[in-house]
Amino acid sequence: MLILRWLLLPFTILYTLIIWVRNQCYDLGIFQSKSFPVNTIVIGNLAVGGAGKSPLVQLLVNRLQQRYKLATLSRGYGRKTKGFRMVELSDTVESVGDEPLQFKKNHPEITVAVDENRAEGIEILQKDHDLILLDDAFQHRKVKPTCSILLFDYNSIINPIILLPTGNFRDTFDQTKRADIILITKCPPIVRQKNKDRIAQKIRRHNSKASIYYSEISYLPIKPLSSTISVDNLSDYSVLLITGIANPAPLKEYLNSSRISFQHISYPDHHDFHAKDYKKMVSTYEEISNEKKLILTTEKDSQRLDITQLNNIPVYYIPIETHIIEEDSFLKQLEEKLNH
Structure with a gap:
């Protein structure tokens, strides 16, 4: 590239x-x-x-x-x-x-x-x-x-x-x-x-x-987009990170420094999610063996994600402050x- x-x-x-x-x-x-x-x-x-x-x-x-x-x-x-x-x-x-x-x-x-x-x-x-x-x-x-x-x-x-x-x-x-x-x-x-x-x-x-x-920048506690699960300690979970932002590196560094296990699916900035994207998210999520698992995304991406396409998977977003x-x-x- x-x-x-x-x-x-x-x-x-x-x-x-x-x-x-x-x-x-x-x-x-x-x-x-x-x-x-x-x-x-x-x-x-x-x-x-x-x-x-x-x-x-x-x-x-x-x-x-x-x-x-x-x-x-x-x-x-x-x-x-x-x-x-x-x-x-x-x-x-x-x-x-x-x-x-x-x-x-x-x-x-x-x-x-x-x-x-x-x-x-x-x-x-x-x-x-x-x-x-x-x-x-x-x-x-x-x-x-x-x-x-x-x-x-x-x-x-x-x-x-x-x-x-x-x-x-x-x-x-x-x-x-x-x-x-x-x-x-x-x-x-x-x-x-x-x-x-x-x-x-x-x-x-x-x-x-x-x-x-x-x-x-600082990351605030995660908020549910579609979940009733109370997440007390994110490090106990396996996370599927979904991003469609220009620079996800700081968020990945934060998750790594917090010792949070995650897989990352990255899309271009302002990506318009389609059916094939949701299919990939669901299949990748289902392959995670840990019973305690969730999808995490950014606050901006949460505006574009259609949670009805994610089969009742718990989805959270992480707010950011400067x-x-x-x-x-x-x-x-x-x-x-x-x-x-």
């Missing part, structure tokens, strides 16, 4: 050129970015998925919803509808996408909306809100936000930056210059100072002003940008 990706290097060069020209057109004013009177926060990354945008959106909702009339606006990746749509608890993944549906279920009190054209979505939402969080919109340059928060997965930024399809980056690293705040996510418990220096040096080549913060190391400073700087 790695060799194949390097064989695609000519396409990477062409893709890089296209992205560079597009960014130049915005930087030179040939293409216009629009500002709005309502406060907007863009949360995004340069790589493809897996940086922890959704947990950060949920953290910001928790911290800011008491002070602002807040809405989240996403593209609604994978949905089969078009245009602007308010997300309701009765919606499905097919109508609004998995992450917006997750936001709504976790925060039914706030407005959650989807629109592939973020500028048009803001036009609608700004009438009734004073803060809009735009999930995964760093590349949506039609919008000039009040504040841009750029995320980098810790492992991605310490390694070479290579664009698609050879690498995993969808935008050139020089676009770091547009960020107001940079958050390094999914960090190990201890980040050595020499690695912090390397990261800072890499970023400062393009952005001398943005503050750099570090964050960790913890910003210097959260008070992070939030203070964010408030200053919003009140500027």
Whole structure:
């Protein structure tokens, strides 16, 4: 697979050129970015998925919803509808996408909306809100936000930056210059100072002003999706892990460090599960000899799994949280940008 990706290097060069020209057109004013009177926060990354945008959106909702009339606006990746749509608890993944549906279920009190054209979505939402969080919109340059928060997965930024399809980056690293705040996510418990220096040096080549913060993820107790079994100690169980996310490595590392025995069936990010997928899940589950066994998935994947296809197998999902190391400073700087 790695060799194949390097064989695609000519396409990477062409893709890089296209992205560079597009960014130049915005930087030179040939293409216009629009500002709005309502406060907007863009949360995004340069790589493809897996940086922890959704947990950060949920953290910001928790911290800011008491002070602002807040809405989240996403593209609604994978949905089969078009245009602007308010997300309701009765919606499905097919109508609004998995992450917006997750936001709504976790925060039914706030407005959650989807629109592939973020500028048009803001036009609608700004009438009734004073803060809009735009999930995964760093590349949506039609919008000039009040504040841009750029995320980098810790492992991605310490390694070479290579664009698609050879690498995993969808935008050139020089676009770091547009960020107001940079958050390094999914960090190990201890980040050595020499690695912090390397990261800072890499970023400062393009952005001398943005503050750099570090964050960790933590996994919360599992929750039942379809089960009446009380699981006191997951390490007593054999687990069939089902993921359709960009980067399942941190979850696998967590299960390994917790000494939890598991088999893993991995699907692409936002995977639309089909009958053959459920058949494979059921057959793999039935082959596990331990009587104490269950299926475990991520919270995002739980929005897409059809548990009626799983023959009454106990299914649980594991919520995730992000913890910003210097959260008070992070939030203070964010408030200053919003009140500027």
